[in-house]
Amino acid sequence: MRRNREQLAWVILLASFFVCIGLTVATPLIIRWFIFYSTVGQQATLEVQQAPLSVTWAGRGQPVSVAEDRGEVPERTIVATNSTSGRLVIRTPQSDGAFIAAVQIYEGTEVRLASARSPRFPASRLPHKIALEVQAGRVRIGVPGDGGRSTLVEVCTPQGMVILTEGEYEVKVNDTTVEATVRDGQATVIGDAGPPVLFGPTERAVVGDGQSIERQAAPRNLIVNGDFQAPLEDGWIKSNEQEEAPPGSVDIVTDGGWRVADFYRDGRDHSEVSIRQKINYDVRDFTSLELHLALKIKEQSIPVCGTLGSECPIMVRIEYKDAHGAVREWLQGFYWLPDTGASEEPNPLVCKTCSTRNPHIKVPQDTWYAYLSPNLIPLLSQDGRAPTTIRAITIYASGHAYHAMIADVELTGQE
Numbered sequence: 001m002r003r004n005r006e007q008l009a010w011v012i013l014l015a016s017f018f019v020c021i022g023l024t025v026a027t028p029l030i031i032r033w034f035i036f037y038s039t040v041g042q043q044a045t046l047e048v049q050q051a052p053l054s055v056t057w058a059g060r061g062q063p064v065s066v067a068e069d070r071g072e073v074p075e076r077t078i079v080a081t082n083s084t085s086g087r088l089v090i091r092t093p094q095s096d097g098a099f100i101a102a103v104q105i106y107e108g109t110e111v112r113l114a115s116a117r118s119p120r121f122p123a124s125r126l127p128h129k130i131a132l133e134v135q136a137g138r139v140r141i142g143v144p145g146d147g148g149r150s151t152l153v154e155v156c157t158p159q160g161m162v163i164l165t166e167g168e169y170e171v172k173v174n175d176t177t178v179e180a181t182v183r184d185g186q187a188t189v190i191g192d193a194g195p196p197v198l199f200g201p202t203e204r205a206v207v208g209d210g211q212s213i214e215r216q217a218a219p220r221n222l223i224v225n226g227d228f229q230a231p232l233e234d235g236w237i238k239s240n241e242q243e244e245a246p247p248g249s250v251d252i253v254t255d256g257g258w259r260v261a262d263f264y265r266d267g268r269d270h271s272e273v274s275i276r277q278k279i280n281y282d283v284r285d286f287t288s289l290e291l292h293l294a295l296k297i298k299e300q301s302i303p304v305c306g307t308l309g310s311e312c313p314i315m316v317r318i319e320y321k322d323a324h325g326a327v328r329e330w331l332q333g334f335y336w337l338p339d340t341g342a343s344e345e346p347n348p349l350v351c352k353t354c355s356t357r358n359p360h361i362k363v364p365q366d367t368w369y370a371y372l373s374p375n376l377i378p379l380l381s382q383d384g385r386a387p388t389t390i391r392a393i394t395i396y397a398s399g400h401a402y403h404a405m406i407a408d409v410e411l412t413g414q415e
Helices: 002-037 376-380
Strands: 039-041 043-050 053-056 064-066 077-080 085-091 099-105 110-119 128-143 151-157 160-164 167-173 177-184 187-191 197-199 203-208 214-217 237-242 249-255 258-265 271-282 288-300 314-322 327-335 369-372 387-399 402-414
Touching (some): 043 053, 085 110, 085 369, 099 151, 151 167, 160 177, 177 187, 249 271, 249 402, 288 314, 288 327, 288 376, 314 402, 327 369, 327 376, 387 402
Antiparallel strands (some): 043 085, 053 077, 077 110, 085 099, 099 128, 151 160, 160 187, 177 203, 237 271, 249 258, 271 387, 288 369, 314 327, 314 387
């Protein structure tokens, strides 16, 4: 009996010893793992640009119609568009909420925010990581990063995966292929067959079902300094017209981590401030030409675009030559303030004094809106005269009081 007690005592003593040793070793390792490898969810918000969006919230089986911006978008949320559009904005989980990625969702697209995680503690060397699933459609992804920590965005498609670092990218998915275009940065493309392939700026990856990855040239961008990373004078010429003081202004500022051109004026008479870039590029070999820009209209005092439809808070004008050598122009205006007055003749939705009368586009107030034009080659082919040379592009703000911004200006052509 006494011997059994001694054996039990030794067992308890040894077990306590090994438990003590295990805790001594394991506790720092667990703490170290928690500090370096644990993650927390990022802050994701959904901006509605053209309502309504079809949103399936995480854990809910039925989609709902969303017409207003939403904060605190959880992981596993699905956003789908028909003839609508929106943007997912993702920020760090810290109180300052540094902007780390934006996902522009064009019409006819379905995107699932699979995960959005960041390291819990600053000591961790893990990157910010975002996982998206794009089943169909077109997205544009901007990854500025937060300066002190890298960011990785994984885009999963039916044909393969695209891994993005800091930069600007576009991903298009259809029934048979996925196209990943690198505007700036580096992308690693992983298909069903073959090893991963690295793509750099101005390159495009094309991946089909069970096929190898094809490398192609990205569409040619005719705009210089359209992201405004350089001073405005690099590529752009400022111009200012007003009847009385104060004059309007256009300067490069930072908005939510974006470098943007900011148009501002507070007055009570007509004013117009513009930036213009000479291009002079032969486009006779182009099969397509698309204009892309992001814009935000914070304030405007004149409903729509004025009594003649020519005073828009943002107007884009493209000057070009046709096959007969005639100089022509194409214009597109944007506004947010509708004409709700009781006048018999409300302000027109087209520019009455312009040579082209595209309907002005209404955008939400104080929300970034991504504009992507249709193929401009047929639209510029007036009277059967195809465009031969793009001469210049002008972006201007006009009216009495206005405050508007533009970013990511691109005029891309595919030969």
